[in-house]
Amino acid sequence: MTSDDVLAEFRSAGALLEGHFVLSSGLHSAVFLQKMAIFTDPVRTARVCSALAERITARYGKVDYVVSPAIGGIVPGYETARALGAKAIFVERDPGKPFALRRGFQIPKGARAVMVEDIVTTGLSSRECLAALTQEPGEVVGAACLIDRSGGKADLGMPLVALVTLDIPNYPADQLPPELAAIPAVKPGSRALPVG
Numbered sequence: 069m070t071s072d073d074v075l076a077e078f079r080s081a082g083a084l085l086e087g088h089f090v091l092s093s094g095l096h097s098a099v100f101l102q103k104m105a106i107f108t109d110p111v112r113t114a115r116v117c118s119a120l121a122e123r124i125t126a127r128y129g130k131v132d133y134v135v136s137p138a139i140g141g142i143v144p145g146y147e148t149a150r151a152l153g154a155k156a157i158f159v160e161r162d163p164g165k166p167f168a169l170r171r172g173f174q175i176p177k178g179a180r181a182v183m184v185e186d187i188v189t190t191g192l193s194s195r196e197c198l199a200a201l202t203q204e205p206g207e208v209v210g211a212a213c214l215i216d217r218s219g220g221k222a223d224l225g226m227p228l229v230a231l232v233t234l235d236i237p238n239y240p241a242d243q244l245p246p247e248l249a250a251i252p253a254v255k256p257g258s259r260a261l262p263v264g
């Protein structure tokens with residue numbers, strides 16, 4: 069799948085939204101990739117995740133585990149794991165706490181794992197996911213995502229394979245361009261907004 073093919077999937081699924089969005093990082097943007105519009109369609113999800121799995125195998129070789137950050141990473145992590153012939157596990161947060169593996173999930177000794185994100189903007193969620201895995205007996209060999217909207221600038225501290233790389237502008241709340249400031253903001257993701 070080329071980048072254009074993947075973007076065509078997002079477009080035809082209605083996953084490319086324009087407006088005023090508050091992202092997980094607290095930054096604001098005029099563009100939001102509503103990945104759930106892809107993930108509600110298992111056939112479409114399988115198409116993009118199979119393509120991601122091919123990139124993962126080409127870059128990292130055989131992997132045994134896919135680990136994803138909840139909530140957005142769970143479906144693509146599972147579907148990518150299916151294409152890789154790997155197991156799928158995820159990290160999740162109790163309110164106010166960092167990501168952690170729960171439910172008996174672990175990366176066993178000798179296993180090779182890849183972290184699979186849906187969207188990378190600043191890389192914060194990916195880094196927090198990776199931080200939750202440092203004590204695992206198995207090895208995290210790299211990271212992957214469907215869309216890296218940082219233009220390749222997000223630093224995860226390890227290699228990142230992206231199906232599509234875009235460079236989409238983000239703005240701190242006190243530096244909004246006038247066209248964004250004029251529209252009420254919506255916060256689509258699951259990370260709690262800072263209080264105050």
Ligand SMILES: O=P(O)(O)OC[C@H]1O[C@H](OP(=O)(O)OP(=O)(O)O)[C@H](O)[C@@H]1O
Pocket residue numbers: 091092093137138139140141185186187188189190191192193194256257258259
């Ligand atoms: O690179 P970052 O700046 O961290 O942004 C990307 C993250 O934002 C979204 O998650 P979000 O926390 O909004 O919740 P969700 O997974 O429930 O959609 C998305 O799923 C990524 O995890």
Ligand SMILES: O=C(O)c1cc(=O)[nH]c(=O)[nH]1
Pocket residue numbers: 090091092093099100101102103140187188189190217257
């Ligand atoms: O940075 C985010 O929170 C984010 C951006 C985006 O385009 N899509 C998404 O689900 N999250």
Ligand SMILES: [Mg+2]
Pocket residue numbers: 137138139140141193
């Ligand atoms: Mg997420």
